[in-house]
Amino acid sequence: MRVSDDRYTRDRSRLDLALRLIRHEARTFTIRQWTGLSDDRIRKLYRSYVKSHEARGVLRHRGKSPRQVAFFFRTPEINFQAAQLASLFLMYGLVAATPAGLEARYRLGALDSGALLCLAYEAYLELHAPARISFEHAWFLLAALARRDEMSVGRCDACGCLRLRDLLARRRLACGSCGPAPEPAAAPVIALALPC
Ligand SMILES: [Zn+2]
Known part of the structure; x- marks a missing residue:
């Protein structure tokens, strides 16, 4: 029981963090880096987040991550x-x-x-x-x-x-x-x- 409880809690925390990153408009790559979730799972999460929150303001960034400290x-x-x-x-x-x-x-x-x-x-x-x-x-x-x-x-x-x-x-x-x-x-x- 304990093991499955731990696993459940961990999975829950992973999803919570992914949603938090989605709200901050993090890139899919970044969300994967921090949560270990697959791109597919992240895409589904993103879609359900937008649906349930009507989060029109949340953007999904594509393309390259920032690379210049000059910024x-x-x-x-x-x-x-x-x-x-x-x-x-x-x-x-x-x-x-x-x-x-x-x-x-x-x-x-x-x-x-x-x-x-x-x-x-x-x-x-x-x-x-x-x-x-x-x-x-x-x-x-x-x-x-x-x-x-x-x-x-x-x-x-x-x-x-x-x-x-x-x-x-x-x-x-x-x-x-x-x-x-x-x-x-x-x-x-x-x-x-x-x-x-
Ligand atoms: Zn000063």
Whole structure:
């Protein structure tokens, strides 16, 4: 009994996570990565979700996933929102700050990590209207930070806020908090999100 209960609970959590990802307009590939569900099962879930919620606003994205870290440095606003997302990733324990830089603490395909990623993204959505960063870009940001080959985080010398650092140094932007285009709601959150 216990084994089948566990299996039922796990299957249930898998479907819950898939639905949550569908609501965030994640790509089928991303949903498969995080839930292990087949493309066919995801398509059926998507169809039943749209039917039952009349979710006309939910889009299904096709084509390639985001691949360019340049996106996060495109404008001060996006740069600032991305730095906030990075703070939330730290706060939710998806990455950890170590002397060598950020280290991944999520496990791709683990349901609890997938749920944390959704929580972090949902917290980000609460803070920003309009939110400039899609779920796909948020996931790409997390993976890029964990890879540590193109992006990192550091503190702004002037205000101490977390900011993104382009390791290839092609783009240097002013801090999103004390530089151009600051967002008023941000300061307390950043302070909360920064592990010392
Ligand atoms: Zn600053």
